[in-house]
Amino acid sequence: MDMRGAGHDLESIIDQAIALLDDIGLPDLSMRRLAGALGVAPSALYWHVANKQTLLAALADRIVAEAAPADGVDTTALALRDAILAHRDAAEVVTSSAALGLSSGAIRERFHAAYTRAGSSDPARAAAVAEQFLLGHTSLVQQRIQAATIGAYDANPRDVDTSTRAEFADGIAALSML
Structure with missing residues:
Protein backbone atom coordinates (compact mmCIF):
# COMPACT_ATOMS: atom_id res chain seq x y z
CA MET A 1 0.00 0.00 0.00
CA ASP A 2 1.27 3.46 -0.91
CA MET A 3 1.68 5.78 2.11
CA ARG A 4 0.04 8.61 0.20
CA GLY A 5 -3.06 6.50 -0.33
CA ALA A 6 -3.15 5.56 3.33
CA GLY A 7 -3.35 9.20 4.34
CA HIS A 8 -0.01 9.20 6.12
CA ASP A 9 2.65 11.86 5.90
CA LEU A 10 5.95 12.29 7.70
CA GLU A 11 4.25 13.96 10.67
CA SER A 12 1.81 11.09 11.20
CA ILE A 13 4.67 8.59 10.86
CA ILE A 14 6.63 10.46 13.53
CA ASP A 15 3.55 10.63 15.76
CA GLN A 16 3.13 6.86 15.56
CA ALA A 17 6.85 6.21 16.02
CA ILE A 18 6.91 8.31 19.20
CA ALA A 19 3.85 6.47 20.50
CA LEU A 20 5.62 3.17 19.86
CA LEU A 21 8.84 4.45 21.42
CA ASP A 22 6.93 5.36 24.58
CA ASP A 23 5.09 2.04 24.59
CA ILE A 24 7.71 -0.54 23.63
CA GLY A 25 11.05 1.28 23.74
CA LEU A 26 13.83 1.78 21.22
CA PRO A 27 15.09 -1.84 21.06
CA ASP A 28 11.69 -3.03 19.80
CA LEU A 29 10.96 -0.08 17.51
CA SER A 30 11.46 -1.45 14.02
CA MET A 31 10.38 -0.23 10.62
CA ARG A 32 8.27 -3.37 10.30
CA ARG A 33 6.51 -2.76 13.62
CA LEU A 34 5.94 0.90 12.76
CA ALA A 35 4.50 -0.02 9.37
CA GLY A 36 2.20 -2.55 11.05
CA PRO A 42 7.18 -1.62 5.51
CA SER A 43 8.38 -0.50 2.09
CA ALA A 44 5.76 2.28 2.15
CA LEU A 45 7.67 4.05 4.95
CA TYR A 46 10.54 4.69 2.57
CA TRP A 47 8.46 7.26 0.69
CA HIS A 48 9.19 9.52 3.67
CA VAL A 49 12.39 8.29 5.34
CA ALA A 50 15.50 6.81 3.78
CA ASN A 51 16.17 4.38 6.64
CA LYS A 52 15.65 3.82 10.35
CA GLN A 53 18.43 6.22 11.37
CA THR A 54 16.76 8.98 9.34
CA LEU A 55 13.50 8.18 11.12
CA LEU A 56 15.25 8.36 14.49
CA ALA A 57 16.75 11.74 13.57
CA ALA A 58 13.23 13.00 12.78
CA LEU A 59 12.08 11.64 16.16
CA ALA A 60 14.98 13.40 17.88
CA ASP A 61 14.09 16.69 16.23
CA ARG A 62 10.43 16.34 17.22
CA ILE A 63 11.33 15.50 20.84
CA VAL A 64 13.62 18.52 21.09
CA ALA A 65 10.94 20.71 19.47
CA GLU A 66 8.58 19.72 22.30
CA ALA A 67 10.76 21.66 24.76
CA ALA A 68 8.93 24.68 26.10
CA PRO A 69 10.21 28.06 24.89
CA ALA A 70 12.66 29.63 27.33
CA ASP A 71 14.99 32.61 27.42
CA GLY A 72 17.53 31.92 30.15
CA VAL A 73 20.25 29.31 30.06
CA ASP A 74 18.83 27.51 33.07
CA THR A 75 15.23 27.54 31.82
CA THR A 76 16.35 26.45 28.35
CA ALA A 77 18.34 23.57 29.82
CA LEU A 78 15.47 22.42 32.05
CA ALA A 79 12.96 22.65 29.18
CA LEU A 80 15.20 20.52 26.96
CA ARG A 81 15.80 18.04 29.79
CA ASP A 82 12.08 17.72 30.44
CA ALA A 83 11.30 17.17 26.75
CA ILE A 84 13.89 14.40 26.46
CA LEU A 85 12.92 12.69 29.70
CA ALA A 86 9.23 12.79 28.72
CA HIS A 87 9.78 9.92 26.28
CA ARG A 88 11.11 6.45 26.91
CA ASP A 89 14.61 5.98 25.43
CA ALA A 90 14.57 9.53 24.02
CA ALA A 91 18.01 10.29 25.46
CA GLU A 92 19.49 7.52 23.34
CA VAL A 93 17.55 8.63 20.26
CA VAL A 94 18.58 12.27 20.63
CA THR A 95 22.18 11.49 21.55
CA SER A 96 22.76 9.07 18.68
CA SER A 97 21.24 11.49 16.17
CA ALA A 98 23.43 14.32 17.47
CA ALA A 99 26.54 12.11 17.49
CA LEU A 100 25.99 11.11 13.86
CA GLY A 101 25.22 14.67 12.77
CA LEU A 102 21.73 13.69 11.63
CA SER A 103 19.66 15.93 13.89
CA SER A 104 18.81 19.51 13.07
CA GLY A 105 21.14 20.92 15.73
CA ALA A 106 18.24 22.56 17.57
CA ILE A 107 19.68 21.81 21.02
CA ARG A 108 22.90 23.64 20.28
CA GLU A 109 20.99 26.49 18.59
CA ARG A 110 18.73 26.95 21.61
CA PHE A 111 21.69 26.94 23.99
CA HIS A 112 23.63 29.31 21.71
CA ALA A 113 20.73 31.76 21.72
CA ALA A 114 20.39 31.52 25.52
CA TYR A 115 24.12 32.03 26.11
CA THR A 116 24.16 34.94 23.67
CA ARG A 117 21.27 36.60 25.54
CA ALA A 118 23.16 35.97 28.80
CA GLY A 119 26.21 37.82 27.45
CA SER A 120 28.56 34.84 27.21
CA SER A 121 31.96 35.70 25.78
CA ASP A 122 31.92 32.47 23.76
CA PRO A 123 28.32 31.33 23.26
CA ALA A 124 29.28 28.70 20.68
CA ARG A 125 31.67 26.97 23.09
CA ALA A 126 29.23 27.27 25.99
CA ALA A 127 26.42 25.85 23.84
CA ALA A 128 28.54 22.87 22.77
CA VAL A 129 29.49 22.06 26.37
CA ALA A 130 25.92 22.51 27.63
CA GLU A 131 24.60 20.23 24.88
CA GLN A 132 27.07 17.51 25.84
CA PHE A 133 26.19 17.88 29.51
CA LEU A 134 22.46 17.68 28.73
CA LEU A 135 22.85 14.57 26.58
CA GLY A 136 25.08 12.82 29.11
CA HIS A 137 22.81 13.69 32.01
CA THR A 138 19.60 12.58 30.31
CA SER A 139 21.26 9.33 29.23
CA LEU A 140 22.33 8.63 32.81
CA VAL A 141 18.85 9.43 34.16
CA GLN A 142 17.07 7.24 31.61
CA GLN A 143 19.46 4.36 32.31
CA ARG A 144 18.72 4.68 36.02
CA ILE A 145 14.97 4.76 35.33
CA GLN A 146 15.24 1.60 33.24
CA ALA A 147 17.38 -0.13 35.86
CA ALA A 148 14.98 0.88 38.64
CA THR A 149 12.08 -0.50 36.60
CA ILE A 150 13.62 -3.97 36.63
CA GLY A 151 14.92 -3.72 40.21
CA ALA A 152 18.59 -3.27 39.32
CA TYR A 153 18.77 0.25 40.77
CA ASP A 154 17.49 0.97 44.25
CA ALA A 155 14.94 3.70 43.56
CA ASN A 156 11.37 4.16 42.49
CA PRO A 157 11.51 4.74 38.71
CA ARG A 158 9.17 7.75 39.03
CA ASP A 159 11.48 9.37 41.58
CA VAL A 160 14.70 9.16 39.56
CA ASP A 161 13.84 12.16 37.37
CA THR A 162 12.86 14.28 40.36
CA SER A 163 15.86 13.28 42.46
CA THR A 164 18.35 14.25 39.74
CA ARG A 165 16.74 17.55 38.70
CA ALA A 166 18.59 19.68 41.28
CA GLU A 167 21.95 18.12 40.34
CA PHE A 168 21.26 18.97 36.71
CA ALA A 169 20.37 22.56 37.59
CA ASP A 170 23.59 22.84 39.62
CA GLY A 171 25.59 21.51 36.66
CA ILE A 172 24.05 24.05 34.28
CA ALA A 173 24.75 26.83 36.79
CA ALA A 174 28.39 25.72 37.00
CA LEU A 175 28.66 25.69 33.20
CA SER A 176 27.27 29.22 33.09
CA MET A 177 30.38 30.39 34.89
CA LEU A 178 32.56 29.37 31.93
Missing part, protein backbone atom coordinates in the same frame (compact mmCIF):
# COMPACT_ATOMS: atom_id res chain seq x y z
CA ALA A 37 0.95 0.06 13.50
CA LEU A 38 0.23 2.38 10.57
CA GLY A 39 -1.45 -0.38 8.57
CA VAL A 40 0.94 -0.19 5.63
CA ALA A 41 3.68 -2.33 4.10
